[in-house]
Structure formats: C-alpha cells, structure tokens
Amino acid sequence: MTVKRQFINGEWVHSNSNKVRDIINPFNQEVIAQVTESDETDTEDAISAARKAFDLGEWSTTPATERAHIVNKIAEFILRDKEELAELESLDTGKTVEESRGDMDDIAGVFRYYAELADKDGGEIINSPIPNSVSKVVHEPVGVCAQITPWNYPLLQASWKLAPALATGNTLIMKPSEITPLTTIKVFELMEEAGVPKGVVNLVLGAGNSVGAELSANTDVDLVSFTGGIDTGKKIMQAASSNVKKIALELGGKNPNIIFADADFEVAVDQAMNAVFFHAGQICSAGTRVIVEKSIHDSFVDALSKRVNKIKLGSGFDKSTQMGPMISQEHLNKVANYVENGIKEGAAVVTGGKRPEDPDLQNGFFYLPTILTNCTTDMKVVQDEGFGPVITIETFNTEEEAIKLANDSIYGLAGGVWTKDIAKAERCVAKMRMGTVWINDFNLYFPHAPWGGFKQSGIGRELGRLGMEEYTETKHIFHNLKPESIGWF
C-alpha cells in the first residue's frame, strides 16, 4: 500500500519520523489506506512554509479576479472527480455514497460561492469629518491560518475553511482529523493542479495533541479556525493566547426540535427522524432533543418508533442502506455508555438502546437508532452531546415552557420549531438562543447563509459573507491631503 504523504511548501513529503498511521473503514475495520504521521517538527516546517509564502506576498497581491479563477477551478475539479471523492468519503466515514455525493455538490458550491465573492469587496470610502482628507476602509488577509477539522464531515468542513481563506489571499496549514484524512489529501492534489502557488496551502496529517496543539500555539500562526468538540475548542482557545491569534471555533450542539400539536404531523415525524438519524446522528446540528407538546406525545412516539424500526443499517456502498456505522470503536463505546447512563437516570428505551444483532454488521461500529422517552431537562442524556443516533423526548404544555426547555443548554448551535401557526413560530424563534433556527424544517444549510453557534457552540461564523470576513483584517487608511504643523509643542 502506498503511504499517502503530507504537502509542505509545494512538495508531497513523508513525515520526519517516517511513522505511518492505518486508516480504518468503520463498516468492517479493514485498513483502507496508510498515511504518514506528522508531528510537531513537520508542523513547524509547514508553518514556516506558509509564513514565508505569506510574507513574500505573491498570493495576497495576486489580483482577486485571478484568485477567484483558481478557486473556481478547484470547484470544477471537485465535480470532475466527484465519484472518486464521494467513494473515498464513504470508505473513510461509513456514510452512504449517496450522502457523500450530496456533500461533494455542496463542497463544490462552497468553492464557487467564495470564488464569486473574491473580487467584490473594493473597500469603502468613509465620509471623513476632517477637511482635506481621504478616509477609507480596506480588508486585507489575516496572514497564516491554521485550520483544524473533525471526522464527521471531513471535506465539507475543510471546504468551509479553505475556500474563504484562499479567496481572501491568506496562506494556510490544514490538519484534517487523523481518522478521516483521505478526501482532504485528494483536494490538496486538486488545489495543486488548479495552480495554487507553492507554500500557500500546506497539509499536515497527525494527531490533535501533537500537530493540532502546535498549530494552535505556534506564534507564527495568525489565525486558528477549528471545528470539533467543545473540550478541544477550550484547549485551542488557551493555546491561541500565546500570540493572541484570532480564533474561529465551530463546536458542538445539543439541538432542540420543538414540535407543537398543530404541526403537520407526518412531515414533523419524518423530519424529526431525518434530523437525528442522518449520518447516524454524527452531526453537530442533529435535532437530538425532541420537545413535543404533551397532547400528541403518545401518537408522535408511536409514529416515530414505527418508522425508526424500519431504518436499514449497512454498508454505505449498498444502495438500500439508510444509516451507516459510528466512526470508531471508541465512539461506539461512548454512545453506548451515554445511553446506558441515560437509562440509569430514568429514561425509557422505546426502541434501540443497543448494538444490532444482524451478523453482517458485527465487524462494523454499528449502534441501533434509539428513542428515549421519560426524559427531563436535568438529565445528562438530555444535556450532553452524545453525537450518535439517539433521540431524547421531553414534553411541554405551553409555548413558554417549550422555549425554556429549548434554551436550557450550554450549547446554542441550532434548533427547529414545527407549527402551522406563523405568529407562534416567529415568537418562538425570536427567543431561541441559537445560531441557526429552522421553522418547519431541520438541518438545512447553504453557502450563502452564515453558520455558527451562540453560547458554548462557538465563536465566529463560517459560510456567507461573515465566513469570509473571518479571514480578513480591517484597515482604516487616513490620508491628509494638506499636511500642516500642529504647533502644540
């Protein structure tokens, strides 16, 4: 098996230690690839390459239209190689190939969106209050950006960082999750093919506590953009204080899905299921906290469990599969413990709550789609991010109660509300403390709208214009057209 390499200063190189990591297919635990294992010294090399490239200024002074052209080419190449990328993503994560194809379309869309925006910002002239002067505001690249991504949407989360950073003229070092680096490696090949200059994009492949920690602490890095868990986010925030680097954090969620009795029942059931069991619940914005009006609780749970019992688990490469495995044995254990603790706290298992018995699934990290009732807001199973295929169900009687339950979380990433009463929906969303709120929908996102969290779900925004601004510094330029001595001293 050819060992996949890191990309530093325009060269594909083995790590300094020559250590290698096996990449595992979560469906059957087969080794699907081997990648070089970077450490702190490789990371320093990559940072130094990005620093030199930025200080040289070739990329930041390339006309924005030319940068846009290259970013657009990356989108084209992603679509050209969509099938290969989708299959790689499914091998690596266990998600269905159909879902991965959708991800690749979204990813190409993100590169296109930022290519489109790249040359639109010409700065702003300010109405200066000082006579004989010109005052203007321009946006410049931040500099050297470290980008750290998780395993659940490996290339999608990478694209949200790569595209705006490139469009605005930064240089960067990316570290994908050590569990799922394959599509990110492939996209670095595509960026090379698209003509991104040497040293502008660098890729290191290794563990969080070595490579990730170095990226966060190194004082030659100007910005660290991270997507992942809250505990890691806190460590990165601390490490980033070394040189007060800019930080952008996209962290976890424990997202409420409020269902009123007057909602379209069938659609709400269908989407409540989709909101959690898509990608086996391994989604930051999964609607795992269902908060349902008491009068429809029994019929809702009954309808939901009937549908959930039919979810087909299997290989992402089998067309009939609807839900794949957990990413790893470690994560499977975490999900199983999370449910067991919930049961000890008093939750009742309506369906699932264990591993499947199907002999064909025993080599994979599968967990059954699970519904827990009798849940109350004080339980850990309701408060903690399980990041698995588990719905907890709470009930409410009044609108105020529903909002109170929805907001009772340290997180504030996303949430949904289902009702046919437009005024009620608007009253609810105005009070819901989350970065994204859906009315009669769930889990939708697109490049044009910002994504990010309130409270401990993060700092900053990705996607949209705000996602681009994260990669710029704002400079005010004041030009005195008639300089004169002040005569004070």
Ligand SMILES: NC(=O)c1ccc[n+]([C@@H]2O[C@H](COP(=O)([O-])OP(=O)(O)OC[C@H]3O[C@@H](n4cnc5c(N)ncnc54)[C@H](O)[C@@H]3O)[C@@H](O)[C@H]2O)c1
């Ligand atoms: N808000 C969002 O948009 C969003 C999107 C996807 C995933 N997530 C969150 O990601 C989490 C799941 O992903 P995960 O398990 O890969 O998260 P994680 O925090 O364990 O790892 C994420 C990345 O951080 C690296 N890392 C680990 N320790 C580090 C350290 N000390 N310093 C620097 N980097 C370090 C890892 O190697 C990996 O690349 C969930 O909490 C999920 O909600 C959030």
Ligand SMILES: C[N+](C)(C)CC=O
């Ligand atoms: C941000 N999103 C929804 C694409 C993936 C979250 O895990």
